Amino acid sequence: MSVPLRIEVDADGVLARQFSELERTQLPFAAMQASNAVAFELRNTWKTTAQRVFDRPTPFTTNAILYRKATKAQPFAEVFIRDEAAKGTPPAKYLLPQVEGGSRRPKGMEALLRSSGGGGQAWLPAGMFAVPGKGADLDGYGNVASRVVRQIISQLGAGREAGYVSNESEKSRTRRKRRGGSDYFVLRRKKGNLLPGIYRRREMAAGDAARRAIGARSRIDSIFIFVRAPVYRRRFDIFGLAQRQWNKLMPFFFERELAKAVQNATLRGRR
Template sequence: MSLVRIAVDADNLLGRQFSELERQNLGFAVMQACNATAFEIRQTWARTAGRVFDRPTALTVRAAQYKKATPQKLFAEIYLRDEASNGTAPAKYLQAQVDGGQRRKKGFEVLLQQKGAMPAGMFAVAGKGAELDRFGNVKAGQVSKILSQLGARQDRYQNQSDTSQKRRRARRKRGGEYFVVQQKRGRLLPGVYERIETGFGSAVRSVFIFTRDARYKPRYNIFALAQREWDRLMPFYFNRELEKALQSSRYRGHS
C-alpha cells in the first residue's frame, strides 16, 4: 500500500537560479536527497510506533518501507509493508489505526464465526482470563486450544457428551475447558469462557468478550508525520547532496 511519494518541490527547492555546473548535477542531488529523506522518515515512523502503540511487535515497528528514487524516477515512495511471512501484513491491520474506523476481523475471529461460535457482525476482545504475550495479544497456543475444543459448540449446555465427565473434571483442574455464551446469561456477557476448578469449587473466567464495536480512533498520523519530516529534512539533504556532487565534479575537472 503506497502512502507517500517523496519528490522534489519545484516551487521551493528548484525555484532559484542554478549555475551550469549545478544544473548538470541536479538530477543526482535530487535522487540522493529523496532517498536520504525517505530513510529518515522510515526511521521516524519506527520510533513513533514505540510511543503510539502498546508493546508493538517488530513487524509493526518495521512496517514503514520505502522504494528508492533512481535516475529515471526522481522520487521515493513510502508505504506500509503489504506482506508478511507469517500472519497478517501491517498494511491491513494498521489501516484502522491510520484512518480510524472499524478494524478488520482477525483470523481467529473468522474461524470462530465459521464454527458457529461467534455471531456474525461481532468482534472478540481479550477478557480478564486471557493469556497475553509480551505484545499484549492473546497467546496463539490458547487461541488454538479454544478453536480445537469449541468445534461447532454454541454454549456450555450443548454437546456435553463429547467428553467424559472424568476427563472434563481433569481438564478443569489444569485449566483449559472452554465454552461459548452467545447471549448474555446472568453476569456472563457473550463471549468465550474458561471453566476452572478452584479450592472453592468450579469457576469461570472470560477469555474473549464479543462486541459489535471494535473501532479505532486515528492515532498514527503517518501522512502528517511524513509531511513534517519532508519539510524539515528535504531542503537540508538537497543542499548537502548538491554540494557533494559539485565538489566531486570539480575534483574530476568539470567546470
C-alpha cells in the first residue's frame, strides 16, 4: 500500500505496570507471541469485513490479507494486502481507492484496449473506463465472464489472447454464426441509442421465432459501456480497523502470553 500501516503499540499502557524480575526476562517472548496472535485475528477481521463491505467479492479479494509472524530477529508482526498477482492487478492496487478514496486504476483489459485499436485510434479512449453493460454475461461475483473478456480481446486483436477467434477459417466462422455465434465491435462515440462501449452482434439462428416475428437477422447487446473515471468514497478503513483491533486484543493476548511464559519458566527452574 502507498500509505504504511502504523499502530501505537502500547495504547492502553500494558507495558507501564510494574513487572517482577522473572516477568521482565519473559517480556520479549510474550510480546512476540501476543503480536502474532493479534496479527492472525486482524487478518481474519479484515477478511470478514471485506465480505460485508464489498458486493460479492472474489476469493482473491477476501484472501488478499496476509501476515508475517514476529520472530526473535524481527520482533514485530506485519499485516498487509497482497501486492502481487499472477495475472491482472494486485489487490494492493485495486483496493487502494476503497481504502483512501479516489479513482480506481485501469484493469488489465482496459490497459490492453488503451494500447491497441483500429483506424489509428485506441479502442478505449483516454480517460475512459469499461463497466459491465446490460447485455453482459456476469459470473457469480458480478464481473463480466472471463471467457467473454478473452473473446473480446482476441477479436479486437488487443493482446496476447489475439488468435482465439481470428485464426478460425472463414468456413468455421460462417458455421459459428449460423449456430447463433457472435462478433464484438467498439463504438468510441454515441451512435443513435447506443452509448460508447463494446457491443456483441449475435446472429440469430435460422429457426429463431423472434427473428421470424420481426424480420431481424441479428441482435445487439451491450457488454461494456465506456464511462469517465469512477470515483470511490473511502469505505474500507483498514488502518482505523487495525488500530481498534490492536487496542482491544493486545492487552488480553499480552497478559495471557506473559502468564504462560512465566509459568513455563518457573516449571523449567524446578527441574
